[in-house]
């Protein structure tokens with residue numbers, strides 16, 4: 001959860017690629033759950049999520065989309081005279097827009113509702129990159145446009161006496177209500193709404209669950225079904241690149257970046273081939289530092305003139321326009337040197353890196369996984385230096401670029417700084433994101449399969465401290 005300014009999210013389990021080789025996102029799997037008030041929608045949703053046990057599942061409640069009340073309506077709500085059980089009481093435009101964005105994998109900030117005050121709280125909830133969205137609410141299956149987005153629709157069928165009893169207990173304990181108020185609201189609005197709108201939406205459900213979360217058999221069948229459906233979403237992205245046949249002609253004809261070269265770079269790269277150097281942490285670290293200095297020096301040159309001019313003339317303003325993100329563990333060791341070169345001395349102390357993307361290859365599948373994604377909304381107007389030591393298949397770089405684009409960064413504002421690259425990796429990036437500028441120091445087919453020669457330097461390292 002975060003403020004609307006800070007679009008941040010900490011992720012502790014990696015997210016596998018969610019897009020295909022054309023860069024198109026696989027639509028997010030959505031489950032719509034409806035039923036009367038206090039039927040157990042939230043409880044069933046939580047149970048399904050718990051049983052699924054997959055990362056990046058988001059529970060979205062329809063309550064978030066209650067309309068903001070006028071002062072008169074608010075007064076009516078306090079007297080239990082406002083109808084919260086009519087489809088008109090929801091901001092359906094915002095709901096559909098939000099669900100459509102989530103389906104496409106676009107980051108959204110949604111309101112958080114407070115039942116005690118009948119209003120939205122100041123903070124919003126940031127949702128980005130869910131593998132599954134569970135959407136629950138009294139009208140979750142009511143609107144056709146919402147139903148179209150759902151892959152699975154469930155109706156929780158709980159006896160009305162039980163629902164009233166649960167609602168009474170809950171609203172008094174959690175929503176600041178009293179017995180008279182709950183009964184008044186129930187008879188005037190909740191019961192008729194169930195008959196008029198909610199009960200009729202049962203016909204759209206794929207599965208009707210009598211007794212809600214108590215119904216362990218139904219939940220087991222549903223979870224098994226969802227798991228099977230999700231197998232289709234399991235994309236072996238890196239594997240596709242490894243198996244992709246790209247002939248030399250394609251590589252020659254594509255406008256791949258030319259490696260930056262000079263004597264220092266050539267010497268350092270040839271040292272990497274030396275067997276004695278390969279296992280010498282200090283030597284590798286020195287080479288990493290030297291090459292990082294070289295590529296960072298070029299970084300400024302690819303910024304648009306007006307931003308580059310700010311580096312000297314208005315460093316504070318320059319700082320607002322750029323951002324540096326080191327996307328792997330090895331790249332994090334390059335950060336001090338990148339900063340030294342790309343942040344003007346005058347504002348070094350003011351540079352606080354808020355932006356953070358961490359991608360690591362999963363050990364068994366070797367597929368990249370997104371572990372951390374903390375980005376401010378201001379990133380959309382910035383020029384972003386993405387940094388990684390090596391581009392082999394390009395799958396890590398592609399994931400990082402996807403994350404930035406899904407946070408509204410302009411493709412042409414992304415500058416990728418790498419030290420070593422394989423032609424295939426560069427080809428894949430340029431094919432998917434032709435406007436991204438990639439700077440690299442050496443291009444070689446061997447880097448496609450070789451393990452990262454700099455990995456040895458990525459353990460805690462005093463030499464790299466500023």
Ligand SMILES: Nc1ncnc2c1ncn2[C@@H]1O[C@H](COP(=O)(O)OP(=O)(O)O)[C@@H](O)[C@H]1O
Nearest residue numbers: 036037038039040041042043166170212213214
């Ligand atoms: N199977 C159940 N047995 C007992 N209490 C339940 C059960 N399901 C839900 N509840 C309780 O009933 C109340 C409403 O449940 P909830 O899942 O929030 O319903 P909804 O989301 O449909 O309003 C909560 O206090 C919850 O703990």
Ligand SMILES: Nc1ccn([C@@H]2O[C@H](COP(=O)(O)O)[C@@H](O)[C@H]2O)c(=O)n1
Nearest residue numbers: 036037038066084085115118137138190
């Ligand atoms: N300010 C509000 C807003 C809504 N309600 C009631 O909440 C019910 C929907 O939530 P459930 O968790 O029960 O599905 C709905 O029946 C509204 O009457 C409210 O009391 N106050």
